[in-house]
Amino acid sequence: MPKSPVSATPASVTRRRVLKATGAAVVTLAAPAIVRAQGATKVRIGFWPVASGLPFYAAIEKGYFKEAGLDVEPLKFASAQQVIEAILSGRCDGSASGTASAALALGEIAQPGLLKIFCTNPTNAKYVLEEFIVAKDSPIKTVADLKGKRVACGPGVQNVTLAKTMLERAGAGKMSVTELPIGQHVAALASGQIDGVYTLEPTGTVGRLKGLTRTIEAGVVARYILGDPMAPWHGGSASLTSEFLSKNKDAATRYMTAYRRGVTLVKQSPQEARPYLKGYTAIEGDLTAEVPMSDYVFYDEFKASDAAYFQKFYDLFSEKGIFSRKVDVNSMIYKG
Template structure:
C-alpha cells in the first residue's frame, strides 16, 4: 500500500474524563483470547512517549494483556506521524493513547477505513494538556495581550492552525506565529527569543518547576476553538487497525477490556499509576508526581456531546485545510461485532 508521507511530514500534533466506570474490568481468559480460530501472535502497538500514553504503559507493566492471554509489544516512535505511518504500512496493529487524533485523521484520509478508536484522551481546563505559557516575569496577563508579540507553536500544520485560531479568537489582530520544537519553548522564553508559546504539558510544569516560565492559560483548545473551556478536546486516541479487528474480533474484545482495566486504574488511583510513566517517557523524578494527567473515554462511553465536540475539532481541521476532506468521527469509533 502506498504511503503518502507528505501528509504526515508536514504534520505534528500535541497529544488525550469524568465518565461512568465500566463494570467489566477483567480481561477474558487466555483460552478464549487465543482459540483455535484466533491466533494473532505478537500484537505491536505504537506509542508516542508522552504522559497521555499512560493506559498502554499500565496495561503492559501490570500484566493485564498477559493475564488475558495476549502478547502485546509496546513500540516507541519519535512522533505520532510515525505511528500513523506504521498502521498504514501494516507494521503496527494499533496505537496507544497520546497519538494525535489529527495524525490519525490524516491516516484515515490516506487509507479510508484504516482503524477504529478504542479510547480517546480529552483535555480541557480541568484535565490539563494544552496551554499558553510566558516568561515568569512577563507583563503579559492574557492571551489578548499577545497582539504583535512573537508567539511560538510546535512544528506542523495542526499546531500552526491551532495557534493562529487561539490568537484570532482572543482578538489578536496581528499574530506573529513561528514554529519551534516544543522541547525548546522554555529555553526560547528564557532567552527572549519569543514572548509566548502554545505548548503541551509537561512543558508548562517543567518551566514552572525551574522558575523560568508561568502558565498563562490552560485548556486553550477547548476554550478558543471548541468554544467552552470545559469542553473535551480529544487531541489523542488509542486505536486498532480495522484489518486486525475484522480478522480477530474476539481478541479485539479481550484487548479492549484489558485496556479498560488500565484506564480504570488511572481513574481510581492516579498517583499509583503515575509510576509507569518512567521508562516509557522522559518524565522522571519529581516531575512524575507533578505532571498533570488527561482523562480517558472508552469507545462505549462517548456521549452524543462528546462525539459532537470531537467532530467540531475535526471540522476545524478541514476548515483550515489540514484535512483535505471531512472525516466522520462517529464512523471511527469501535463497535464490537
C-alpha cells in the same frame, strides 16, 4: 522502556504528502514464558511521549497486556504524524492515548477505513493537557499579549492549526508559529529563543517545577475552539487498525480490555499510576506527582454530546482546508 529513535521511511509519495515521518524508537517487551510457548499475539502500538498516554504506559508496566496473553511492542515517535505514517505503512497496529486525533483523521482520509478509535482522552479547563506557557519572568500575561511575538508549538498539523486559530481567536491576530519538538519547549523559552509556546503536558509542569516557565492559560482548545472552557476536547485517541481488528478479533478484545484496566487505574488510583510517566515522557522522579491528568472515554461510554464536540473539532480542519474532505467522527469510533 522506550529506546532512542531510529530512522523510518514513508511507504509512498502520497503518504509523504500527508504525513511527515522521520523516526521511531522501538522496545520489545517479552511475554511470560508460558504465553510465549502458546504463541502470544504481538501488538505494535505507536505512542507520542505526552502525559495523556499514561493508561498505555501503566498497562505495560503493570503487566496488564502480558496477563492478557499479548506481546505489546511500544513504538515511540517524535510526533503524532509519525505514528499515523507508521500505521499507514503497516509498521503499527494502532495508536496509544495522546496520539493527535487530527493525525488519525488524516490517515483515514489517505486510506478510508484504516482504523477505529476505541478510547479518547478529552481535556478542558479541569482535565488539563494543552496550554500556552511563557518564560517565568516574561511580562506576557494573556494569550492576546503574544501578538507579534515569537510563538512555537509542537510538531504536526494538529498543533500548528490549533495554535494559529487560538491565537487569532484570543486577540493576537493572524500569526505564524514555529514547530519545535515538545522536549525543546522549556529550553527554548528559558533561552529566549521564543516568547511563548502552545504545548502539552508534561511540558508545563516540567518548566514550572524547574522554575523556568509559567502557564498563562490552560484548557485553551475547549475555550477557543469548542466555545466552552469545560467542553471535552477529544484531541488524542487510542486506536487499532481495521486490519488488526479483523484478523485478530480475540486478541483485539483482550487488548482493549487490558487497556481499560490501565484507564481505570489512572482514573481511580492516579497516584499509583503517575510514576509510570517516567521513561515514557520527559518527566522524572517525584515530579510525576505534579502532572495534571486527562479524562478518558471508552467507545461504549461515548455520548451524543461527545460526538458533537469531537465533530466540531474535526470540522475546523475541514474548514481550514487541512482535511481534503469532511471526516465523520462516528464512522471512526469502534462499535464493538
